[in-house]
Amino acid sequence: MTAPTRRPGRRPGRSSSRDDILAAARVLFGERGYDKASIRAIAREAGVDPALVHHFFGAKEDLFAAAMEFPVDPAMVLGQVVDGPRDELGERLTRTFLRIWEDPRLRPQFVGIIRSATTTEQGAELLREFISTALLARAGDALGLPRLNITAAAAQMVGVAMLRYVLEIEPMASATEEELVALLAPTLQCYLGG
């Protein structure tokens, strides 16, 4: 009755399968990490046959790379952070960081990046590359700061992401934006203030 016995073959009309798969992959990679997010589960979440995943994206590694491609342009975000009075840099960084992570479209992707950074060498390389290239090189040059200071600020933010969004430890998980700004901005300002 209710089972529409899905026959093979192309469906009429425009298809969103490719995007559905990408979205499902972001959610499942974010929730379960690289290994436990099976292609079959991703396909099921996308309402699609597993072979279709392979048809569009090839091997699982490629799917992962496509799903985890950096969701924001680091240069633009960094520009927003750097622009403005130097003594409010910590606050701008905190607010930008929170704004990005609180976006419900982006969060699973970021959680996936953090999760898989500790799981697969590929994921680790992704985060390493981002911190080294986008943050260390660009921000270091723009601000004229020692790289160790920048990694310290990065560590603070990675740690907050872990506790708040991955592990969901209270009271950090439920703190308001203003509480976090009051708490973190002075620290980041101290590392990056010059």
Added chain:
Amino acid sequence: MTAPTRRPGRRPGRSSSRDDILAAARVLFGERGYDKASIRAIAREAGVDPALVHHFFGAKEDLFAAAMEFPVDPAMVLGQVVDGPRDELGERLTRTFLRIWEDPRLRPQFVGIIRSATTTEQGAELLREFISTALLARAGDALGLPRLNITAAAAQMVGVAMLRYVLEIEPMASATEEELVALLAPTLQCYLGG
């Protein structure tokens, strides 16, 4: 020739197999995370048949729990940190944190905890439990500080552990103890100084 065709049956003399398995499990869970560290690989690393692992520890989850049992007594460590002048608390915390992580016997176990905290719900619960019970409750009471401040300090340390020991991002991975103390102690002091 070289293959001593290991026959089944008990070996003469005292056996260290149980401890060998635990050590191998710590190393492999630390290096590869929960899923990719297979029982077979752990057994191979310990020079032992996979079934022996099962004989001693039961299911894989139990092995993991046994291997990741917290390697230091939180109460004792916290005591060391809290004892002393309040305005040097940040420095004592930094030095204690580094001393523990730099111990080559303990590090794989801690890396394993961090790694699996992002991988398995069980691992997440382990870290959550540690931060909530050992840190938040005990240190919060002892120091009379808001819990949000303590999670901020925890986040800073978790972040440093990620960058320095898990991802090995430079220059944080190679910084000396003194450099890290100079960098981190003021931050932690600010969160916990009161």
Added chain:
DNA sequence: ACTTAAATTCAACACATGACGAATTATGCC
């Protein structure tokens, strides 16, 4: 209208894994 290309499913392979029961050898106790 005809043909090529794209989307979609089904079925299956090869492989690795966790788990388990059975068999074998040593130790320790009486």
Added chain:
DNA sequence: GGCATAATTCGTCATGTGTTGAATTTAAGT
């Protein structure tokens, strides 16, 4: 010496995985 018990290995089962090839249906191009 005999007997329970612990340590150790082998073989095997069921399951889940990534991947692939073939078959089917629609869309697009001419």
